[in-house]
Amino acid sequence: MLTSPALRSAAMTRSLHDDVAGRLEAAGQRYTSSRRQLVAQLGDLERPHAIAELLELDGSQPQSSLYRNMAVLEEVGVVRRLQGADDVARFELAEDVTGHHHHHLVCTSCGTIDDVEVSPAVEDALHEAVSSARRERGFRTDVHRMELLGTCARCHD
Amino acid sequence: MLTSPALRSAAMTRSLHDDVAGRLEAAGQRYTSSRRQLVAQLGDLERPHAIAELLELDGSQPQSSLYRNMAVLEEVGVVRRLQGADDVARFELAEDVTGHHHHHLVCTSCGTIDDVEVSPAVEDALHEAVSSARRERGFRTDVHRMELLGTCARCHD
DNA sequence: TTTACTGCAAAGGGTTTGCAACATG
DNA sequence: CATGTTGCAAACCCTTTGCAGTAAA
Numbered sequence: 191m192l193t194s195p196a197l198r199s200a201a202m203t204r205s206l207h208d209d210v211a212g213r214l215e216a217a218g219q220r221y222t223s224s225r226r227q228l229v230a231q232l233g234d235l236e237r238p239h240a241i242a243e244l245l246e247l248d249g250s251q252p253q254s255s256l257y258r259n260m261a262v263l264e265e266v267g268v269v270r271r272l273q274g275a276d277d278v279a280r281f282e283l284a285e286d287v288t289g290h291h292h293h294h295l296v297c298t299s300c301g302t303i304d305d306v307e308v309s310p311a312v313e314d315a316l317h318e319a320v321s322s323a324r325r326e327r328g329f330r331t332d333v334h335r336m337e338l339l340g341t342c343a344r345c346h347d
Numbered sequence: 348m349l350t351s352p353a354l355r356s357a358a359m360t361r362s363l364h365d366d367v368a369g370r371l372e373a374a375g376q377r378y379t380s381s382r383r384q385l386v387a388q389l390g391d392l393e394r395p396h397a398i399a400e401l402l403e404l405d406g407s408q409p410q411s412s413l414y415r416n417m418a419v420l421e422e423v424g425v426v427r428r429l430q431g432a433d434d435v436a437r438f439e440l441a442e443d444v445t446g447h448h449h450h451h452l453v454c455t456s457c458g459t460i461d462d463v464e465v466s467p468a469v470e471d472a473l474h475e476a477v478s479s480a481r482r483e484r485g486f487r488t489d490v491h492r493m494e495l496l497g498t499c500a501r502c503h504d
Numbered sequence: 505t506t507t508a509c510t511g512c513a514a515a516g517g518g519t520t521t522g523c524a525a526c527a528t529g
Numbered sequence: 530c531a532t533g534t535t536g537c538a539a540a541c542c543c544t545t546t547g548c549a550g551t552a553a554a
Contacts, residue, residue, distance in 0.1 A: 220508060220553065241543085252511055257544060259509090273430040277519080278543065293476075295486045306484070308476045315472030319450075319465045320495060327463070328500030329452045336493050338477060343485030377528065377533060398518085409536055414519060416534090434544085435518065 206233060209287050213266040224251050225259050229268065229283070238272050238280035238294075238303045275339065276301045285333075293336040299345040308336065363390060366444050370423040381408050382416050386425065386440070395429050395437035395451075395460045432496065433458045442490075450493040456502035465493070 210229050211221045231248060232239075239247075241256050251259075260281055263269040270284045275298045282305075285291050291313075295304040316334045323329040367386050368378045388405060389396075396404075398413050408416075417438055420426040427441040432455045439462075442448050448470075452461040473491045480486040 222509065255510060273434065277430065277434065295480055295484065298489065306480060308479070312472040312476050315469040316493065319469050319493065322465070323452055323463060323495050327452065329495065329497055330503055331495045331497035332455065333496050334493070335496065336473065336476065338480050338486065338488045339490050339492065340486055340488035346487055379534065412535060
């Protein structure tokens, strides 16, 4: 079993913005229109995107503001930053706010990162590995992530 | 089950260098003393290291040569480049030449990446995910990697 | 009306590259 | 001796930051 993320409904979008607003307020930060717009944009996208890609999709906000807002949103746990195969960071809404646990398919040809869900059996195995790391190495895991590196369908045709 | 990589014996080191020499020759590249020294150094280290760290351990080779040799060795499949939690690349000998399949514990506090082996049950689960990705997404996986992100024992005391 | 945010441009930091000298097969 | 390699320094590119002006609570 392996599915794409579910699309967010209007109601989910509303609660998403409420959640984000609350997190920002708790940190003494403001939920400005540019940040709201950025969160909405990330919510519409079905996979992590780089700053340059976001700029291309919507150039209403300069690069530096995009970086700064992304840093703030990451700080309060709304956004997650990914380092893929290349050296550009890609961003997605954090699982804490989407409630959508997933992993990634990383294309080493074009750099694209796609979301992917895996079966409960695989998740169980990952949790076992997390427990072992803590027991045997004293390593405290925040998140586990599984990444499959290879070439996406778009690249190998 | 979860163990550290086995140390390489003198015999393994010999065959390692033969392997590397062959791969470089096949690519029309030379196995110079600086490259040999670099491979030996990576073979002695028990976890991936950044260029800056390698320079500190052995400054006999300038940064640019280190980067260039690392790129060549990566090209012929001797070295694997990892992008960890921070934005510095770390390098290790590729599994093809060590025969040592493993995953990584990534410390989000100090950036250190440690090798870790997981149980056959976990490996089986990972293979299942690889198969699903190919079947359902047309994603051709070169390598699967599992990374646990958190804080290492050194950092949380 | 205080504090955070924006936008521009400049600086940072890891990585790559041009070029002339060198070394290896 | 032809071709790959080295070393220095400059260039590159993604990302961050200083600062003056602006907007939000």
